[in-house]
Amino acid sequence: MTDVEKPINFIQQVINADLSAGRVKKIVTRFPPEPNGYLHIGHAKSICVNFGLAEQYGGICNLRFDDTNPEKEDEEFVQAIIEDVQWLGYDLGEGPFYASNYFEQLYVWAKYLIAEGNAYVCELNAEQMREYRGTLTEAGKNSPFRDRAAAESLNLLEDMRLGLISEGAMTLRAKIDMASPNINLRDPVLYRIKKMAHQRTGDKWNIYPSYDFAHGQEDAIEGVTHSVCTLEFAANRPLYEWFTVNLPLPSIPRQYEFGRLNLNYTVTSKRKLKQLVEQGHVDSWSDPRMPTISGLRRRGVTAAAIRNFCNSLAVAKTDGTVDMAQLEHFIRDDLNLNAGRAMCVFKPLLITLSNYNEQEQFKVPCHPNRQELGLRTIDFGRQIYIDRSDFSEDTTLSRKKFKRLVIGDYVRLRSAYIIRADEVIKDAAGEIIEVIGSLVPDTVGQDAPEGIRPRGVIHWVSKQTAADCTVNVYDRLFTVASPDEGGRDMLDYLNPDSLVEMTGCKVEAGLADAIAGDHYQFEREGYFTRDSGSLDNLVFNCTIGLRDNWKA
RNA sequence: UGGGGCGUGGCCAAGCGGUUAAGGCAACGGGUUUUGAUCCCGUCAUCGGAGGUUCGAUCCCUCCCGCCCCAGCCA
Numbered sequence: 001m002t003d004v005e006k007p008i009n010f011i012q013q014v015i016n017a018d019l020s021a022g023r024v025k026k027i028v029t030r031f032p033p034e035p036n037g038y039l040h041i042g043h044a045k046s047i048c049v050n051f052g053l054a055e056q057y058g059g060i061c062n063l064r065f066d067d068t069n070p071e072k073e074d075e076e077f078v079q080a081i082i083e084d085v086q087w088l089g090y091d092l093g094e095g096p097f098y099a100s101n102y103f104e105q106l107y108v109w110a111k112y113l114i115a116e117g118n119a120y121v122c123e124l125n126a127e128q129m130r131e132y133r134g135t136l137t138e139a140g141k142n143s144p145f146r147d148r149a150a151a152e153s154l155n156l157l158e159d160m161r162l163g164l165i166s167e168g169a170m171t172l173r174a175k176i177d178m179a180s181p182n183i184n185l186r187d188p189v190l191y192r193i194k195k196m197a198h199q200r201t202g203d204k205w206n207i208y209p210s211y212d213f214a215h216g217q218e219d220a221i222e223g224v225t226h227s228v229c230t231l232e233f234a235a236n237r238p239l240y241e242w243f244t245v246n247l248p249l250p251s252i253p254r255q256y257e258f259g260r261l262n263l264n265y266t267v268t269s270k271r272k273l274k275q276l277v278e279q280g281h282v283d284s285w286s287d288p289r290m291p292t293i294s295g296l297r298r299r300g301v302t303a304a305a306i307r308n309f310c311n312s313l314a315v316a317k318t319d320g321t322v323d324m325a326q327l328e329h330f331i332r333d334d335l336n337l338n339a340g341r342a343m344c345v346f347k348p349l350l351i352t353l354s355n356y357n358e359q360e361q362f363k364v365p366c367h368p369n370r371q372e373l374g375l376r377t378i379d380f381g382r383q384i385y386i387d388r389s390d391f392s393e394d395t396t397l398s399r400k401k402f403k404r405l406v407i408g409d410y411v412r413l414r415s416a417y418i419i420r421a422d423e424v425i426k427d428a429a430g431e432i433i434e435v436i437g438s439l440v441p442d443t444v445g446q447d448a449p450e451g452i453r454p455r456g457v458i459h460w461v462s463k464q465t466a467a468d469c470t471v472n473v474y475d476r477l478f479t480v481a482s483p484d485e486g487g488r489d490m491l492d493y494l495n496p497d498s499l500v501e502m503t504g505c506k507v508e509a510g511l512a513d514a515i516a517g518d519h520y521q522f523e524r525e526g527y528f529t530r531d532s533g534s535l536d537n538l539v540f541n542c543t544i545g546l547r548d549n550w551k552a
Numbered sequence: 553u554g555g556g557g558c559g560u561g562g563c564c565a566a567g568c569g570g571u572u573a574a575g576g577c578a579a580c581g582g583g584u585u586u587u588g589a590u591c592c593c594g595u596c597a598u599c600g601g602a603g604g605u606u607c608g609a610u611c612c613c614u615c616c617c618g619c620c621c622c623a624g625c626c627a
Binding site: 208 | 585586623
């Protein structure tokens with residue numbers, strides 16, 4: 001929460017220098033996802049960095065879909081991405097933008113490169129191209145089509161575009177240097193043939209630009225000043241810059257790379273998340289166990305928590321793995337401050353108060369430290385439920401070790417009376433089915449009377465008015481810190497207990513019609529939100545448990 | 553192996569030749585508390601290794617070690 005002056009990162013240093021040198025007047029950044037999956041927590045960092053930079057410098061950040069490969073993309077993902085970015089709290093401004101809107105311009109530039117002798121249509125097939133490319137240690141060799149006349153390439157490119165050439169038969173390649181130690185510069189492919197409809201341009205195109213040929217030019221068209229991406233694109237930067245000197249671009253963007261976010265006990269790779277969804281290991285991209293923005297949202301994580309977490313991360317060139325505990329800290333930090341309190345009993349144990357026959361309602365604070373959040377009403381009666389784990393017949397348990405209800409002893413019911421457990425009723429199997437107790441009069445909102453020392457404070461709900469509900473408690477999706485390490489198959493490390501569904505829970509009446517998106521702290525348990533995926537029933541998802549410092 | 557990038561406490565991370573080597577997370581002690589929560593105090597490193605330059609190096613140089621990225625007509 002504290003804004004201890006965060007040191008400026010290397011990108012801000014560059015921006016400051018560019019601003020003072022007059023190289024740029026207004027900062028323009030961009031967040032360029034390919035719509036081939038849902039956004040995850042790693043993207044959140046990128047979004048916060050890019051939109052954050054724009055915000056900080058009074059510039060703009062474009063959400064731009066890098067939709068250059070219809071084979072993998074889908075409109076569903078476009079919509080989900082837009083929703084997630086907005087939910088995180090960012091304004092799309094004039095956007096969203098689409099690479100596909102620039103296809104015509106890119107094509108004009110492709111012809112320009114050919115005319116300038118900087119590109120050619122190559123007829124090597126995929127396998128041959130790989131052979132010609134060389135290896136990390138050996139230079140590649142020139143394609144036999146490398147020196148064909150510009151006019152011929154121009155005609156062939158046009159044929160490719162018109163669908164006259166079959167897929168895989170030809171590509172348009174930049175003519176750079178087959179001996180470059182940087183493999184990205186060994187005559188990279190600019191256009192490939194895909195006779196496939198695009199979700200936005202329909203069947204207008206039979207060829208689609210490659211990432212390298214599209215990305216920097218999209219930036220230039222939009223006037224992006226600082227193209228901030230992740231480290232794995234560092235090797236593409238020389239190519240990015242090659243286009244800026246060989247094409248008549250409207251502006252010269254510059255690319256900078258920072259380390260992407262990795263989190264332990266999960267995976268942050270669209271490919272792997274897609275696999276989990278498609279193979280049914282989770283119920284959808286928005287499964288509350290998924291590290292997707294939509295999964296976190298359904299789980300009950302707030303946008304503020306995600307933003308605070310992302311802003312706590314460094315924008316640097318080191319690539320490390322952040323401890324899940326750090327994300328959890330920001331989730332609790334925000335929820336503790338903002339979530340209203342409520343009581344929910346997971347494993348109900350009936351308590352009947354033999355000396356009480358009334359019905360009462362108590363007005364209790366929604367938040368112990370923020371009275372401005374107001375009061376709520378809770379019902380109290382002769383019969384209440386407490387959690388089975390909050391009762392014990394073992395009278396030898398020390399007060400320090402078991403601060404709950406023990407037969408013959410006292411406990412405080414949160415926001416209500418102090419009660420004593422007098423008698424246990426069991427069924428034929430020896431299972432406790434009810435506890436007969438008695439309350440200590442006049443103890444609501446009062447200190448315990450002389451001689452009575454409640455062992456602790458426990459939560460409860462009124463039997464008469466509590467609502468039945470189901471509670472989902474989640475654990476980490478994987479059993480090991482790095483499920484995608486080395487040659488591991490993440491599926492071997494899926495946590496079989498990542499979801500525990502508890503039915504027959506009892507929540508205070510006021511939450512019977514809780515809405516998804518509202519956050520509650522179930523006292524002594526954790527933070528919860530109504531599950532948006534099963535609104536027909538009253539289901540709460542555990543966002544995260546309360547911190548638990550006591551050693552059992 | 554060719555090229556590119558990175559190595560500061562269990563994790564993240566400031567530090568830009570002279571600092572008691574920030575801060576956060578975690579952990580561990582203690583205090584407050586009608587949530588075993590929150591909150592509050594306190595404890596917790598000599599900077600991958602070896603040389604060198606310098607009055608002085610985590611910061612500069614050399615070599616070594618380790619990790620990451622690039623050989624898709626993916627992004």
